[in-house]
Amino acid sequence: MQQLSHVSEGLAALGLKPSKIFYNLPVGELIELALARGEGQLTDDGALMYDTGKFTGRAPKDRFIVKDAITADKVWWGDVNLPFDADKFDALLAKMIQWAEGKELFVRDAFAGADEKYRLRIRVIGQQASHNLFCHNMFIRPSREELQGFAPDFTVLALPEFQADPAVFGTRNPNFVIVNFTKRMVIIGGTGYTGETKKSIFSILNFLLPVNHGVLPMHCGANMGKDGDVAVFFGLSGTGKTTLSADPNRYLIGDDEHGWSDNGIFNFEGGCYAKVINLSKENEPDIWNAIRFGSLLENTRFIEGTRTVDFSNTSVTENTRVSYPIYFIHNALEHSIGGAPRHIFFLTCDAYGVLPPISRLNKAQAMYHFVSGYTAKVAGTELGVTEPTAVFSTCFGAPFMPLHPTQYAELLGKKLEENETTVWLVNTGWTGGPYGVGSRMKLPYTRAMITAAMDGSLAKMPMQSHNVFGVEVPAMCPGVPDHLLNPRNTWADKDAYDAKAQQLAQMFVHNFEKFSELANEEILAGAPKVAVS
Structure with missing residues (x-):
């Protein structure tokens, strides 16, 4: 209860006034809530199957970085890194906070970076139990002791049902992902694709680690x-x-994502986000065996009349995926750090x-x-x-x-x-x-x-x-x-x-x-x- 009070104060400092906060719920409760709220269905293997909505992949042209004193001379601006105005970010954030008032919010505190010296404390605030399960799977899970007095380095506010008015806020479309290094925030709206959350944190580390610590971030x-x-x-x-x-x-x-420091290699994540199109037990036994209770399947479909996943089905997208904690892989290295x-x-x-x-x-x-x-x-x-x-x-x-x-x-x-x-x-x-x-x-x-x-x-x-x-x-x-x-x-x-x-x-x-x-x-x-x- 004391910890929830601490989290409530953090949300209030942002101006958020939710009707209820679901904080770092265990997997079982998240899945129960996801099913009760109609967010997904259970497969016969026990995985939660969830649709990400209109967006079944990232929208790179709708990803922005606020151009300010921190980023202006460091970011490589162009087709990949699109600049965004700081005042418009503030206005859009205020509108999101207003929109979220009185709604139930899921909050997940976690780490990005297995090496404690370079670890980023992150807080993800969202609307869905399914999205919160994704964050549980993909980021590093703090112990009960580490959650005491948790103060995030970066906060992600992800509201897939909120859409921006491009004419007012300067986005390209109603959907957006905007990183603000000065405010130490990411705001995501108009898209339910969970990978946007993961990749926004990766982008933050790709900026901070080389600039501040001489650590090489790697997509590998x-x-x-x-x-x-x-x-x-x-x-x-x-x-x-x-x-x-x-x-x-x-x-x-x-x-998928690692850093190379003077101490060696360390994983940024606490889980895996694998493609499952045409998945078979023979070709990918580790991924196949990881699809069980606690994993989150995205945009897959059942074989008709069953709860068995048809991994060949591309009716929604070819970018069908599954997220699961790394310990679902039998030979995963504890602590995810090597030389x-x-x-x-x-x-x-x-x-x-x-x-x-x-x-x-x-x-x-x-x-x-x-x-x-x-x-x-x-x-x-x-x-x-x-x-x-x-x-x-x-x-x-x-x-x-x-x-x-x-x-x-x-x-x-x-x-x-x-x-x-x-x-x-x-x-x-x-x-x-x-x-x-x-x-x-x-x-x-x-x-x-x-x-x-x-x-x-x-x-x-x-x-x-x-x-x-x-x-x-x-x-x-x-x-x-x-x-x-x-x-x-x-x-x-x-x-x-x-x-x-x-x-x-x-x-x-x-x-x-x-x-x-x-x-x-x-x-x-x-x-x-x-x-x-």
Whole structure:
């Protein structure tokens, strides 16, 4: 009761006057309330199935950062980081507070950051039991003692039913996500997509940790071997990050968001937020077994006449997801902290069939490829796409990076040098030709190459430099046919390969032009060699 009084005072200080406060409720009560309020249904595995409403994914063009004394000269403003006026933020917040008066509110106090030295205390205030369950799953859960006198560093006010008037408040649409570093607040309205809450906290850490602490924030998965060796996996959607970072013989540190401090790697989160489209027990047993009482399924549907989830159903969205606490994974590492990584893997699905299935990067190349964040979409994934399409997402997480990408790259380079970390570029895409001609690299071969990299055997193999990208390509790898390692050897038409390699290199260089002004000489030295015609 004393703690609830303390929380009530905190809400009152914001001007909030709810009719009732549900504070840090346990999972069972949250699910009972969600069912009673018509927010979802139970599956036959005991998970809560919930619809996020109109928005089944993030709306990046409706995410803003207040431009003020803290952010004006530090944030990399542009298409990703959109500025918002401080006075309009205040007016919009006041309208939200007025709208919420007399309503029931759910409050969750939690941490972001497993390392206590860099931990962020967060308070999430919302309308729904389901959203509160998501926050319980995804953020780090404080002990009863840690909740005593809890004072948040940042507060998130998420009201999915509240909509802004763009003409009055300056938003682009009625939905919005706005981060204010001076007020230490995030306000979210017009969207029930839970991932907006998680990613807003990630964006805050991505700004604060490098600027204030020299910690590199990373959109990646991380695991640790039994001898303490840490591996980090970067990759955009479709590159195999979830599959390759999940290893039954290694401990899971986390699947999505981490920091790299002088002490090593630490998870930002207390849970996992996994895609479940076409999920099967055979392909993703850890995720499959984590879907049980306490997990939250989003935008899935039942097999007709049952309470069994039809994971192939895309009638709502292909972005169906599940959130669950990390301890639902049997080999999750307690405390989610590891040492500095020995190996980093940049995963790409190269649909042009140019990049080697595995190659070693020097420091300059690692920084350059980190800024580039390359993968490719294959033909047929979007209407009118008949050729593979290059995709570049800076730092493998462009929508969440408030600083200029070269700042993160320079910090990465510093960490690599200090810790003698090896960086590998892994192509999980095509070999023997581009999509439509060649074939996709077999998963057992990719696993064998990653295993050989981590156990040190790959580094002992003879290496040759790729003639365009300059990366070191091993001549041999245990468990992998030698001819697959050099991609040019897999193409029947060698001239066609050379032309396609030059085409991809030019895409890299063209994409990098927007970063080059602030890139140092070492980063620029990691670029591929484009032939002068």
